[in-house]
Amino acid sequence: MIDTHCHIDFEEFDDDREDVIKRAKDKLDHVIVSGYSNESNMKVLQLSKDYEGFIYPTFGFHPVSSQNASEEDLKIAHENIHNNLDSILAVGEVGMDYYYVTDKALRERQQEIFKSFLELANEYRVPIVMHVRDCEKKAVNIIEDYDDIPYFVFHCYGGSLKTAKRIMNRDDSYMSFSTMLCYSKHHQDLIEKIDLDYVLTETDSPYLAMTKEERNEPANVVKAVHKIAEIKNMDVSTVDEITTNNARKIFKI
Numbered sequence: 001m002i003d004t005h006c007h008i009d010f011e012e013f014d015d016d017r018e019d020v021i022k023r024a025k026d027k028l029d030h031v032i033v034s035g036y037s038n039e040s041n042m043k044v045l046q047l048s049k050d051y052e053g054f055i056y057p058t059f060g061f062h063p064v065s066s067q068n069a070s071e072e073d074l075k076i077a078h079e080n081i082h083n084n085l086d087s088i089l090a091v092g093e094v095g096m097d098y099y100y101v102t103d104k105a106l107r108e109r110q111q112e113i114f115k116s117f118l119e120l121a122n123e124y125r126v127p128i129v130m131h132v133r134d135c136e137k138k139a140v141n142i143i144e145d146y147d148d149i150p151y152f153v154f155h156c157y158g159g160s161l162k163t164a165k166r167i168m169n170r171d172d173s174y175m176s177f178s179t180m181l182c183y184s185k186h187h188q189d190l191i192e193k194i195d196l197d198y199v200l201t202e203t204d205s206p207y208l209a210m211t212k213e214e215r216n217e218p219a220n221v222v223k224a225v226h227k228i229a230e231i232k233n234m235d236v237s238t239v240d241e242i243t244t245n246n247a248r249k250i251f252k253i
C-alpha cells in the first residue's frame with residue numbers, strides 16, 4: 001500500500017513526525033511527499049534522504065499558495081526541479097484551482113504557471129502530479145498538448161464522471177482517491193464507476209481527515225483502500241494490489 005500524496009513536511013507534524021512515519025512504516029510500502037513551494041520542496045527532499053527507500057519526493061508549486069509568487073520564485077522552482085531530477089519521482093503538485101481562485105486574471109496566471117511546469121515535465125519526460133479543482137475538463141484539454149509526459153496524475157480527483165471517462169480513455173492518466181472517500185458521496189459515486197486500472201490512493205495529510213479538527217496521516221490510506229473495496233465489492237487485498245502496482249508503474253518505485 002502506498003500513500004501517493006501527502007504533506008508530512010508541514011509544521012503540523014513538527015512535534016511528532018517520527019512517530020507518524022513509524023506508524024506509516026508499519027502499514028505501508030512507501031509514502032510520496034508532494035512539494036508545495038520552494039521551501040517545502042527542500043524539506044521534502046531532506047525527508048526522502050532521512051527515510052531513504054520509504055519516503056519519496058516530488059517537487060511542486062501549489063496553484064493557490066503560489067498565485068502571488070514572483071517570477072524569481074518560479075525560476076527557482078524550475079531550477080530546483082532541473083537540479084534534482086535524479087531524486088524526484090515527479091513534478092507536482094502543480095495545477096489550477098478554480099474553487100479557491102475566482103478572479104479571472106489570477107486564474108490566467110495559474111494556467112500560465114501550470115503550463116510552465118507541464119513544459120518542464122515534458123522536456124524531462126517525468127510524470128506530473130496535478131492539483132485540479134473545479135476545472136478538470138479544462139485541465140484535460142490542456143494536457144493534450146504534452147505528448148512526452150509519461151504519466152499524468154489527478155490528485156484528489158473530484159470532477160465529473162464524464163471527465164473521468166475522458167481520463168480513462170487516455171491510458172497514461174490516473175485519478176487519485178483519498179480518505180475523503182469515507183465521507184464524500186460524490187467521491188463514492190465516482191469510485192463506484194471508475195476502473196481501478198486508473199486509480200491511486202492517497203491521504204493528502206494533514207488535510208482530509210475524517211473530521212475537520214482531526215489531522216490526517218499517511219497510515220490512514222488504509223481507510224481509503226478499505227472503502228474502495230467496500231464500494232466495489234472487492235477484496236481489500238485485490239484493491240491494494242491493483243492500486244499499488246499502478247503507483248509502482250507510474251513512479252518507478
Ligand SMILES: [Zn+2]
Nearest residue numbers: 005034093204
Ligand atoms: Zn496536496
